[in-house]
Amino acid sequence: MKQNYRNGFSRRGFLKVSMLGAAGLTILPGLQSCAPAPSDKIRLGFIGLGQQAMSLLKGFIGLPDVQVVAGCDVYEVKRLRFEKRVNDFYAAAEQKFTAETCEDYKELLARKDIDAVVIATPDHWHAMIAIDACKAGKDVYLEKPLTFTIKEGQALVKAVRENGRMLQVGSQQRSDEIFQHAVKLVQGGTLGKISKIHAYVGAPPTPYNLPEEPIPAGLNWPMWLGPLPVDYHFNHELNPPISLDPEQNEKLWGAWRWYKEMGGGFTTDWGAHMFDIGQWALNMDGSGPVEIIPGGYQDNKYLTYVYENGTIMVEEPYDEKMTKGCKFIGENGWIEVTRGGFNASDESWKPAPVAAAEGEAEMPYETKVPHQARFIEAIKTRVDPNVTVEIGHSSATVCNLGNIAYDLGRPVKWNPATQTFVDDAEAESRMQYQYRAGYTLG
Numbered sequence: 001m002k003q004n005y006r007n008g009f010s011r012r013g014f015l016k017v018s019m020l021g022a023a024g025l026t027i028l029p030g031l032q033s034c035a036p037a038p039s040d041k042i043r044l045g046f047i048g049l050g051q052q053a054m055s056l057l058k059g060f061i062g063l064p065d066v067q068v069v070a071g072c073d074v075y076e077v078k079r080l081r082f083e084k085r086v087n088d089f090y091a092a093a094e095q096k097f098t099a100e101t102c103e104d105y106k107e108l109l110a111r112k113d114i115d116a117v118v119i120a121t122p123d124h125w126h127a128m129i130a131i132d133a134c135k136a137g138k139d140v141y142l143e144k145p146l147t148f149t150i151k152e153g154q155a156l157v158k159a160v161r162e163n164g165r166m167l168q169v170g171s172q173q174r175s176d177e178i179f180q181h182a183v184k185l186v187q188g189g190t191l192g193k194i195s196k197i198h199a200y201v202g203a204p205p206t207p208y209n210l211p212e213e214p215i216p217a218g219l220n221w222p223m224w225l226g227p228l229p230v231d232y233h234f235n236h237e238l239n240p241p242i243s244l245d246p247e248q249n250e251k252l253w254g255a256w257r258w259y260k261e262m263g264g265g266f267t268t269d270w271g272a273h274m275f276d277i278g279q280w281a282l283n284m285d286g287s288g289p290v291e292i293i294p295g296g297y298q299d300n301k302y303l304t305y306v307y308e309n310g311t312i313m314v315e316e317p318y319d320e321k322m323t324k325g326c327k328f329i330g331e332n333g334w335i336e337v338t339r340g341g342f343n344a345s346d347e348s349w350k351p352a353p354v355a356a357a358e359g360e361a362e363m364p365y366e367t368k369v370p371h372q373a374r375f376i377e378a379i380k381t382r383v384d385p386n387v388t389v390e391i392g393h394s395s396a397t398v399c400n401l402g403n404i405a406y407d408l409g410r411p412v413k414w415n416p417a418t419q420t421f422v423d424d425a426e427a428e429s430r431m432q433y434q435y436r437a438g439y440t441l442g
Contacts, residue, residue: 041067042379045114045138047105047129048121049073049082051240051250052143056118056170057082059367061089063376071101072108076218077242079103084244103220105129109136116166116379119143122256123263125226127152130167131159131442139166141375144272145264146392150400151432153393154419155441160389168375168385169392171276173339175371179277181351182328182337186281190349191330194282194311198318198327199274202266204295204303204406208259210235227439228262238262260403267303267315267406268399270324275305275402276395277326277337278313285391288398288416289313294405303402315402339365404430 044060046053049071061068071082079101086099102108108117109132116139119129127147133140140160146169147153160167173179185191212233215221221234237255242248257263264271279285289305295315303315318327318336325338333345344350371387378385397419404427405412413422421427 041065042376043067043069043113043115045069045108045111045117046071046082047073047108047117047119047133048125048143049075049078049101050120050254053082053118053120054085054249055364055367056120056141056143056372057085058364059372060118061086062367063373065376065380067097068099069114070099070108070111072103072105073101074103074220074223075239076103077244080244081242103223106132109133109138114138116140116375120170122224122254123148123268124228127156127441128227128439130156134159134163134165134167135442137163137165139375139379141168141170141372142392143170144276144392145268145396145399146272146389147396148264149432150397150419152441153396157389157393159442166375166378166382166385167389167392168371168378169387169389169395170371171273171387171392171395172365172369172371173273173277174280174387175369175374176339177354177369178340178342178351179337182326182335182342183277183281185335185349186328186330187283190332191328191335192332194328194330196329197278197281197311197313198316198329199271199278199313200317200322200324201270201274201315202324204267204403205258205260205263205265208232208261210237210255210259216241225436227435229434229436230261232261260407264399264403267402268396271315271399271402272395274324274326275313275398276391278305279395279398280391281326281328282307282311282313284394284416286394288394289401289414290416291411291413292401292405293411294402294409297405297410303406305398305402400431 042065044066046057046068057068060066068086071079073079073082083099083101090097108114117133118141119126119133120143121129123145126142130140130142147156186194213235215234219239224239225232237252239254240250240252242250257269258265263269279288284307290308291306293300293304293306295301295303305313317323318325323338325336325341327334327336335349336343342350374385401412401414407430408427412424412427415422
């Protein structure tokens, strides 16, 4: 099942280029000679310089037609880490270039020497920064989930299209050959009519309950909170500490994602991956379920999405290991797919094995698939990437619908064509929250 992508990279070729970035200071022989002239490079700025951004940086900086120009974060030590990694990389490549950083993302967007931005901030900042980037004429690589709320997603779709921008959502699984193979089987009818999808992601968000701690030096906490309506107190788990001397990177993911006041729990964090695959396989991009039943409601143990054709997608583990992945059950059999794994009731449905490239095991998942290269190709060709803003919005909507049902403690009816709840003002009110004074979506 090895295939070439439209950008000219085979999977192995893409991994070779990606390892240029993943290796940090290692320059692969021969790559410099085939790199485009500086004037042909796509110049990137990074907004949000935490753990996820560092993984994305490893992939983007290794692409021969990319130059990483600048970074932005509200935490000084993260800005310093970014500067060091980027500048060390270009110094090792014998390129005279120095990356710059700033605290306010609007300063970065105002720069004329930046073509596109990579946004890897906490979710509550996604929509506002991405919309401002579109208005500033920048193309956008935006981490998943697309937005914190459904209304924000609707506004971002409008901004991307009205400003003629390219936006790629960080749903890397769509560029993974294993997931592509699974979706092809489902969409091609090999399994017959799909009755049920197990899409295990994990628990919904919980109320914020971490103890208050002193705000560390160099962290602009009010700017981190941004549009959130409450001055939530700081705890180091929300913004895990790092140091440069000695170097110590994050030991955990930012815990903001697990609390309902500032994140969507596993429902959005992993739902943006696995519910997204379910949507894709069912040809529901741009659409969605018609009823959402929360886990724990009456005898319904797991969060359940009901589609108009009767197919259901449940947030239910399909194995004892509670693997984060998808199991599709059809009238002709079943398949299971996860990152790096595939199983099926029929041996002939399994994909042909692809040998791992040297050094692949040490690479972050983000750099093992040509997802970032697709974004760069979209910028150059002005043809949409494989995960558009509309796709990201419909998948994020599915996630947010699940949390709204959890929050209400009852089923909700949804009209995916109009993107409205059916006769349910209480649910409708949860499609957006009131920003603090001074913040608006454009």
